[in-house]
Each structure stands twice: as C-alpha cells, then as structure tokens.
Amino acid sequence: MIEVVAELSRGPVFLAGEALECVVTVTNPLPPTATSASSEALAWASAQIHCQFHASESRVALPPPDSSQPDVQPESQTVFLPHRGERGQCILSTPPKILFCDLRLDPGESKSYSYSEVLPIEGPPSFRGQSVKYVYKLTIGCQRVNSPITLLRVPLRVLVLTGLQDVRFPQDEAVAPSSPFLEEDEGGKKDSWLAELAGERLMAATSCRSLHLYNISDGRGKVGTFGIFKSVYRLGEDVVGTLNLGEGTVACLQFSVSLQTEERVQPEYQRRRRTGGVPSVSHVTHARHQESCLHTTRTSFSLPIPLSSTPGFCTAIVSLKWRLHFEFVTSREPDLVLLPPLEQPEPVTWTGPEQVPVDTFSWDLPIKVLPTSPTLASYAAPGPSTSTITI
Numbered sequence: 321m322i323e324v325v326a327e328l329s330r331g332p333v334f335l336a337g338e339a340l341e342c343v344v345t346v347t348n349p350l351p352p353t354a355t356s357a358s359s360e361a362l363a364w365a366s367a368q369i370h371c372q373f374h375a376s377e378s379r380v381a382l383p384p385p386d387s388s389q390p391d392v393q394p395e396s397q398t399v400f401l402p403h404r405g406e407r408g409q410c411i412l413s414t415p416p417k418i419l420f421c422d423l424r425l426d427p428g429e430s431k432s433y434s435y436s437e438v439l440p441i442e443g444p445p446s447f448r449g450q451s452v453k454y455v456y457k458l459t460i461g462c463q464r465v466n467s468p469i470t471l472l473r474v475p476l477r478v479l480v481l482t483g484l485q486d487v488r489f490p491q492d493e494a495v496a497p498s499s500p501f502l503e504e505d506e507g508g509k510k511d512s513w514l515a516e517l518a519g520e521r522l523m524a525a526t527s528c529r530s531l532h533l534y535n536i537s538d539g540r541g542k543v544g545t546f547g548i549f550k551s552v553y554r555l556g557e558d559v560v561g562t563l564n565l566g567e568g569t570v571a572c573l574q575f576s577v578s579l580q581t582e583e584r585v586q587p588e589y590q591r592r593r594r595t596g597g598v599p600s601v602s603h604v605t606h607a608r609h610q611e612s613c614l615h616t617t618r619t620s621f622s623l624p625i626p627l628s629s630t631p632g633f634c635t636a637i638v639s640l641k642w643r644l645h646f647e648f649v650t651s652r653e654p655d656l657v658l659l660p661p662l663e664q665p666e667p668v669t670w671t672g673p674e675q676v677p678v679d680t681f682s683w684d685l686p687i688k689v690l691p692t693s694p695t696l697a698s699y700a701a702p703g704p705s706t707s708t709i710t711i
Contacts, residue, residue, distance in 0.1 A: 321348075321349060321350070321360065321710060321711070322346060322347070322348060322349075322360045322362060322425065322462075322710070322711045323346070323347045323348075323349050323708065323709075323710050323711075324344065324345070324346055324347075324365075324460065324462055324470075324472055324708070324709050324710075324711060325344070325345045325347070325706060325707070325708045326342055326343075326344050326458070326460055326472055326474050326706065326707050326708075327342065327343050327345070327705060327706045328340070328341070328342050328458075328474065328476075328705045328706075329341045329342070329343060330694075330695070331694070331695065331698035331705055332474075332475060332476055332477055332698060332705055333476075333477045333478075333479065333694040333695075333697045333698040334439055334476060334477070334478055334479070334694050335439075335478075335479050335480075335481060335518055335691065335694050336439050336440065336441045336443060336445070336478055336479065336480045336481070337438065337439060337441045337481075337518070338438070338439055338694070339436055339437065339438050339439075340369065340435075340436065340437050340438075340439055340458065340476070341434065341435070341436050342367070342434075342435045342436075342458060342474070343432055343433070343434055343435075344365070344367070344419055344432065344433045344434075344435060344460060345430055345431070345432045345433075346362065346365070346420075346423060346425065346430060346431055346432075346433075346462075347425070347429070347430035348360045348425035348426060348427055348428060348429050348430070349428075350427035350428065351427060351428060352426075352427050352428035353427070354427035354428075358426075358427050359424055359425065359426050359427070360424070360425050361422070361423065361424040361425070361464070361465070362420075362422075362423045362462055362463065362464060362711070363421070363422065363463050363464060363465045364418060364419075364420065364421045364422070364462075364463055365418070365419040365420055365423070365433075365460060365461065365462040365463075366416045366417065366418050366419060366460070366461050367416065367417055367419055367435045367437075367458065367459070367460045367461075368402045368413060368414055368415070368416040368417070368458075368459055368461075369413065369414045369437055369439065369456065369457070369458050369459075369476070370402045370403055370410050370412065370413035370414070370456075370457060370459065371410070371411055371412040371413070371443055371444070371454055371455065371456050371478075372403060372406050372407065372408045372409070372410055372411075372453075372454075372455045372456075372457070373408050373409055373410075373411040373444075373452065373453070373454055374407050374408030374409075374452065374453045374455075375408070375451065375452045375453075375637065376450065376451050376452070377591075378591065379450065379451040379585060379590075379591055379599075379600055379602075380451055380452060380585055380589050380590075380591060380637065380638075381589055381590065381591045381592075382589065382637075402416075402457070402459035402461065402471070403459075404471065405471075406457075408453070408455075411443075411444075411454075412440060412442075412443045412444075414437050414438075414440065417435060417437065419433045419435060419460075420433055435458075435460075439456075439478055441480075443456075443478065443480070444480065444633065444635050445478055445479055445480040445630055445631065445633050445691075446476070446477045446478045446479070446630070447630045447633070447640065449583045449602070449630075449638065449640070450583055450602040450604075451583055451585050451600070451602065451638055452585075452637060452638045455475070456475070456476040456477070456478045457473045457474060457475055457476060458473070458474040458476060459471055459472070459473050459474075460472040460473075460474070462709075462711055464711065470709060470711045471709075472707055472708075472709040473707065474707045477697070477698075479631065479691035479692075479694060479697065480631075480633060480691070481518050481521065481522065481690065481691050482633070519693065522554060522690055522691065522692065525552050525690060526550070526552050526553055526554045526557070526690060528550060528552070529549045529550050530549070530550065531547055531548075531549055532547065532548050532549075532550075532551065533545055533546070533547050534546045534547075534548075534685070536568075536646075536648070536683065537570075538570060538648075538650060538679060538681050540569075540570055540650075540652075540654075540679075541568070541569035541570045542567065542568050542569050542570065543565070543568045543570050543572050543648060543650060544563055544564050544565040544566075544567065544568040544572060545563075545564040545567060546561060546562070546563050546564075546646075546685075547561065547562045547563075547564070548560070548561045548562075548685075551686075551687050551688060552687070552688045552689075552690065553625055553687060553688070553689050553690070554625075554689070554690050554691065554692040555625055555626070555627050555629060555631060555689065555690075555691060555692040555696075555697060556624075556625060556626075556627045556692050556696060556697075557624075557625055558622045558623065558624050558625070559579060559622070559623045559624075559625065559644065559687065560620065560621070560622045561577070561620065561621055561644070562618065562619070562620045563575065563613075563618070563619050563620065563621075564617070564618050565613060565616055565617060565618070565619070566617035566618060570650050570651070571614065571650060571651040571653075572613050572614070572616075572648055572649070572650050572651075573612065573613070573614050573649045573650065573651060573676070573678060574610070574611065574612045574613060574614075574648075574649040575610075575611060575613055575646065575647065575648045575649070576608065576609065576610040576611070576646070576647045577608070577609050577621055577623070577644055577645065577646050577647075578605045578607070578608045578609075578623075578644070578645045579605065579606045579607040579608070579623040579625065579642070579644060580603050580604060580605050580606065580642070580643055580644075580645050581603065581604050581606065581629070581630075581632075581640055581641070581642055581643075582601060582602075582603055582640070582641045582642075582643060583601070583602045583603075583604070583638060583639075583640050584600065584601045584638065584639050584640075584641070585600040585601070585637065585638055586636065586637055586638065586639065589636075589637050589638075603645075605645075606623075606625065606626055606629055607623040607624055607625075607626075608623075609621040609622075609623060623644075625689060627692065627696065627697050627699065628697075629689075631689045631690050631691045632688060632689050632690075641686060642686070642687050642688065642689045643684050643685060643686050643687060644684070644685040644687060645682065645683075645684050646682060646683040646684070646685070647680065647681075647682045648680065648681055648682070648683070649678050649679075649680050650678060650679050650680075650681075651676055651677070651678055651679075652677040652678060652679055653676070653677065
C-alpha cells in the first residue's frame with residue numbers, strides 16, 4: 321500500500337497565465353520496523369492540468385463529435401488519460417509531465433516531487449452555470465507494474481482576465497527583482513511580471529470613479545434620478561448607488577434592485593424551443609435590496625459582489641454578463657396623499673385609502689465585473705488544497 325498526497329502550495333484559486341505549483345508526496349505508511357519484504361514500488365507517476373466542458377442537452381445544441389480523431393486506446397487501463405470517467409469532454413489540457421519512474425519505498429519512507437505548470441491564458445474561466453460548466457482539475461496518475469492506473473484529481477478554480485492574450489513579455493530587457501539580495505530565474509521573472517501586470521490592470525480598470533446619472537421615467541412622467549459612481553467592479557466589491565425621488569412627478573411606492581448575472585447561449589448553439597421548452601437565457605440573483613419609498617426624497621443601497629461568483633466572460637458557446645435589475649411600483653394617481661394634513665382646525669379621524677392603483681415597470685443597467693486577486697478569492701469559499709489517494 322502506498323499513499324499519494326498532492327498539496328497546492330498557494331491554495332486552489334489561480335489567475336490564467338500564472339504558474340501552478342504542487343508538491344506530490346509518496347509515502348509507504350508501514351512502520352519502519354516492518355521487514356524489507358514490505359517495500360512498495362511504483363512504475364511511474366505523471367501530472368497534467370485539464371478543463372472539462374459539459375453542456376445541458378435541453379439548452380445547448382452541440383455539433384456531433386469528430387469521430388475521425390478518436391482517443392488513443394480509450395478503453396485501455398494502462399494509458400494515462402486524465403479525463404477518464406469525467407463528465408463531458410476535455411477541451412483544454414497541458415502537456416503531461418513525468419514526476420518519477422521506478423520508485424521503491426521502504427516501510428516508513430517518503431519522497432516528495434514538485435510539479436509546476438503555467439495555466440493556459442486562452443482557456444475559459446471556471447464556471448458552473450445553468451447551460452454549461454467549465455471545470456478545471458489537476459490530475460496525477462500513478463501505476464504499479466501490471467496494474468491499472470490510479471488517478472488523483474485536485475479541483476482548481478481559474479479566473480480569466482481578458483486582454484492578456486496580446487501581452488508581449490519582456491525578453492531582451494532584464495526585469496530587476498524587487499530586492500537586490502534576491503535572485504530570480506527567467507520563469508520566476510515572467511510569472512511575477514504577469515501577476516503584477518494583471519494586478520495593475522485590475523486596479524486601473526476598477527479605480528476610476530465618475531458619477532453617472534440616469535433619469536428614470538414611465539409613460540406618465542419622471543420617477544426619479546439614479547446615480548452610480550462607476551460601472552466596472554472586481555469580485556468582492558460593493559455596488560453602491562443612490563436614488564433621488566424628490567425631483568420626480570410620479571409617486572414611487574416601492575422599488576427593488578437585484579445584482580444579477582445573465583447567462584446566454586450563443587445563437588448558433590441555441591436549442592430550438594418548443595412549447596414549454598427551456599429558454600436559452602437564464603438569470604441568477606446574487607444580492608437584492610427592496611425598500612418602501614413613499615415620501616422618501618433620497619435613498620441609497622449597497623449590493624456586495626460575491627467572491628465565489630464568476631466574472632463576466634464570453635466563449636464561442638456561452639456568454640456571461642452582469643447587470644442591475646430594477647423594479648418600480650408607482651401610483652397611477654397624480655396627487656397621491658397618504659398622510660393626514662399637518663394642521664387641522666378641529667380633531668378629526670383620518671384614514672388612508674384602502675386601495676391604491678399602481679403600475680409596475682423594470683429597468684436593467686449593465687455593469688462589468690472583473691476578477692480579483694486569487695489569494696483574496698480563495699478566502700470566500702476555501703476549497704481543499706490537499707488531496708490524498710491510497711494505491
């Protein structure tokens with residue numbers, strides 16, 4: 321019996337283009353007092369990162385798979401296929417790397433191996449939606465002699481920052497380390513430069529503040545003015561907005577605002593809808609604010625963007641966009657009075673109206689949500705950084 325442990329040194333969340341580092345430890349768990357005949361051996365071990373894609377058959381119409389290029393010996397249990405037994409199809413994978421060959425461990429002995437690989441920039445982000453799912457995993461395959469391959473899978477979360485595909489990394493110019501007493505190799509320079517560039521782009525895109533005002537009106541007049549200070553956010557930030565109803569000519573009784581994502585299947589992949597069929601567009605509400613606002617002059621709201629959510633992205637099959645969805649309830653009566661007069665010549669009994677005719681309407685405001693620091697995102701829903709399997 322051999323125990324294999326895979327540990328991600330920096331947590332399970334990464335930005336596309338970063339280098340993933342994993343330490344694989346192989347141990348013979350028998351006590352050292354056991355006889356030498358209890359030594360265990362492994363023929364080889366290999367590691368690979370891959371992305372699995374799965375689409376809902378009721379929402380997405382995918383073309384038939386290309387049968388001219390079948391997998392190499394898909395039924396063979398001695399071929400390293402990281403996606404063997406996984407749901408969906410493998411759309412992205414890194415070249416496999418061999419960790420070791422012909423390893424023999426005495427009782428109580430263990431050995432550790434380091435695996436490092438750069439996550440592809442051209443891949444989609446990790447996403448579990450209503451129509452499609454993109455799931456990343458690090459798979460480690462180990463095999464005993466004349467035995468089937470055993471697979472150890474470590475789930476990953478990958479955030480994608482669009483625009484890094486066109487970046488040209490400095491090759492001729494030397495990038496000075498942050499400390500003159502530290503030395504970095506070329507790979508470390510490139511990875512740290514990429515992480516720094518991504519952080520600078522995120523900060524520059526989400527730090528610009530400028531008040532945007534929108535007049536809200538229905539068919540009978542102006543309801544109010546909505547103000548927001550920026551339209552680009554990062555995961556974990558709060559969307560703060562103000563609503564001025566004092567300038568309106570139509571009384572607003574109640575309003576609600578929801579922070580939503582819109583998942584839309586691209587037209588060429590949409591499943592034709594029948595009567596009662598599943599739509600190709602789905603909305604998910606991440607935060608909501610509702611308020612009764614009659615006789616309210618000015619109010620505000622704050623909606624947090626969950627760190628565990630997926631930033632906006634677009635692939636050939638599906639797109640994900642963020643928006644603020646408003647719903648207003650307004651009065652049909654032009655001079656609605658629901659409060660008693662302030663001054664009365666003599667005591668009287670006053671009651672408000674039992675029924676108020678109202679209208680409702682909605683309004684959508686698109687916003688843009690970008691990734692955040694992978695270290696910060698890992699705090700939201702800390703996933704397992706260590707996976708273990710026994711062979």
